[in-house]
Amino acid sequence: MRPLAVVLHYRRTASYGLNVLLGALEQELGDECGVEVLTASGIDEALAGTADALRRGFRVLVAWSFYSPEVSTIAAELARFDDLDDLDDLDDLAGAVAPAGEVRHVVGGVHATAEPVATLAMGFDLLVAGEGEEPFVELVRALRDGQPIGADGSAGLWWRDEHGAVHRGPPAPRHPLGRYPAFALRRGRYNPIEITRGCVYGCTFCQTPYVFKARFRHRPVPDVAQHAARLVASGRRDVRFLTPTALSYGSPDESVDLAAVEALLSSVRAATGATARIFFGTFPSEVRPEHVSVEALRLIRRWCDNDNLVIGGQSGSERMLALTNRGHGVSEVERAVRLCVQEGLQPNVDFLFNLPGETAADAAATVELARRLVALGARVHSHTFMALPGTPLRDAPFRPLEPSMREELERLSSQGAAYGSWRRQEQVAAELVSIRPRRPRRRHDG
Numbered sequence: 001m002r003p004l005a006v007v008l009h010y011r012r013t014a015s016y017g018l019n020v021l022l023g024a025l026e027q028e029l030g031d032e033c034g035v036e037v038l039t040a041s042g043i044d045e046a047l048a049g050t051a052d053a054l055r056r057g058f059r060v061l062v063a064w065s066f067y068s069p070e071v072s073t074i075a076a077e078l079a080r081f082d083d084l085d086d087l088d089d090l091d092d093l094a095g096a097v098a099p100a101g102e103v104r105h106v107v108g109g110v111h112a113t114a115e116p117v118a119t120l121a122m123g124f125d126l127l128v129a130g131e132g133e134e135p136f137v138e139l140v141r142a143l144r145d146g147q148p149i150g151a152d153g154s155a156g157l158w159w160r161d162e163h164g165a166v167h168r169g170p171p172a173p174r175h176p177l178g179r180y181p182a183f184a185l186r187r188g189r190y191n192p193i194e195i196t197r198g199c200v201y202g203c204t205f206c207q208t209p210y211v212f213k214a215r216f217r218h219r220p221v222p223d224v225a226q227h228a229a230r231l232v233a234s235g236r237r238d239v240r241f242l243t244p245t246a247l248s249y250g251s252p253d254e255s256v257d258l259a260a261v262e263a264l265l266s267s268v269r270a271a272t273g274a275t276a277r278i279f280f281g282t283f284p285s286e287v288r289p290e291h292v293s294v295e296a297l298r299l300i301r302r303w304c305d306n307d308n309l310v311i312g313g314q315s316g317s318e319r320m321l322a323l324t325n326r327g328h329g330v331s332e333v334e335r336a337v338r339l340c341v342q343e344g345l346q347p348n349v350d351f352l353f354n355l356p357g358e359t360a361a362d363a364a365a366t367v368e369l370a371r372r373l374v375a376l377g378a379r380v381h382s383h384t385f386m387a388l389p390g391t392p393l394r395d396a397p398f399r400p401l402e403p404s405m406r407e408e409l410e411r412l413s414s415q416g417a418a419y420g421s422w423r424r425q426e427q428v429a430a431e432l433v434s435i436r437p438r439r440p441r442r443r444h445d446g
């Protein structure tokens with residue numbers, strides 16, 4: 001049997017998840033694992049790495065991860081591997097031979113988890129649903145050892161057999177967050193440290209609680225501090241965190257546990273020293289508005305280097321906040337912004353424009369709130385609603401932004417009061433609807 005090579009196909013938008021898988025492989029299989037692991041930046045490197053591994057006599061497993069808005073790009077990239085079956089046309093790959101079954105493609109991530117059948121139909125052979133660490137490690141182990149897929153070790157996997165039929169294993173177990181590293185320590189593939197996974201809030205537009213369960217799992221403080229120390233020891237100065245809601249750290253529910261947050265931040269500071277820069281509640285994470293308090297802001301200012309805070313506001317309509325299950329009202333958003341300004345942090349407020357079911361009055365209330373917050377000193381981080389697979393709003397129809405809303409966003413952007421990818425997201429929202437898998441119509445009896 002030929003040995004196995006794993007090609008991790010890194011893309012700009014999907015590197016964190018692959019770092020985590022690489023870290024899990026490093027931890028579980030070790031350096032002498034009998035598998036050659038290649039990291040490829042972009043499709044050209046992934047193709048070249050695959051061809052080279054084939055030429056050297058390996059079987060290849062190519063690992064992919066992507067987000068819903070990238071479906072058409074990924075389908076085109078995946079199709080480029082078909083050329084490996086017809087190498088006569090490719091001088092630079094001459095000598096590489098891809099006998100049937102020698103190159104397999106495995107995909108994971110939130111889109112794959114939400115739409116496994118449609119994702120496999122794009123041409124992938126295998127799919128990891130939900131949390132990927134254990135299923136991916138077990139898949140690599142099984143392929144390395146020549147074990148058939150579908151025997152032991154198929155938890156969390158979906159796959160197509162040689163006839164194209166789709167099969168699935170049992171759900172993979174969910175482990176405590178500290179079970180696997182937050183990035184690939186040995187290979188120096190770093191990213192923000194994931195301190196919390198899952199979310200107890202059920203905002204209807206968001207994939208997080210539906211993919212990772214509506215429950216928090218927090219990485220233990222010593223584990224986070226150790227990761228932070230490794231980051232800084234590697235020459236990086238900035239320590240950032242991945243979490244759905246930063247001030248929920250240490251809490252099992254909607255409450256805030258500031259003692260847990262302080263234990264986290266003080267330990268990270270102790271582990272990284274005075275010259276490291278620690279950012280909490282900023283990109284790529286945020287805080288919920290009702291969690292913002294003077295005590296929380298002072299704690300952040302004491303231990304961190306933030307000059308801003310990202311607050312989830314989403315809508316200025318009480319009706320839309322309730323409809324989307326946000327769990328807070330408009331007044332909490334205004335209060336959070338006032339407190340940030342008072343305590344010397346620039347508030348950046350996430351807004352989600354064009355929500356399904358939004359009336360002209362709802363849209364006007366959102367624009368009005370954005371104006372009020374800007375007048376208080378906030379910046380508006382503008383997003384356009386996208387019907388994301390796996391969410392309760394996945395089947396919402398596309399509708400373009402109202403001209404008046406577009407004008408207001410342009411005006412705020414030109415003043416520097418708003419930023420964000422709302423124009424691109426509007427295009428993606430239309431594209432997502434156009435590629436949406438058809439679902440059986442619901443029967444309405446009676």
Ligand code: SF4
Nearest residue numbers: 199201203206208244
């Ligand atoms: S939007 Fe934020 S708070 Fe709401 S479910 Fe998603 S991660 Fe949780």
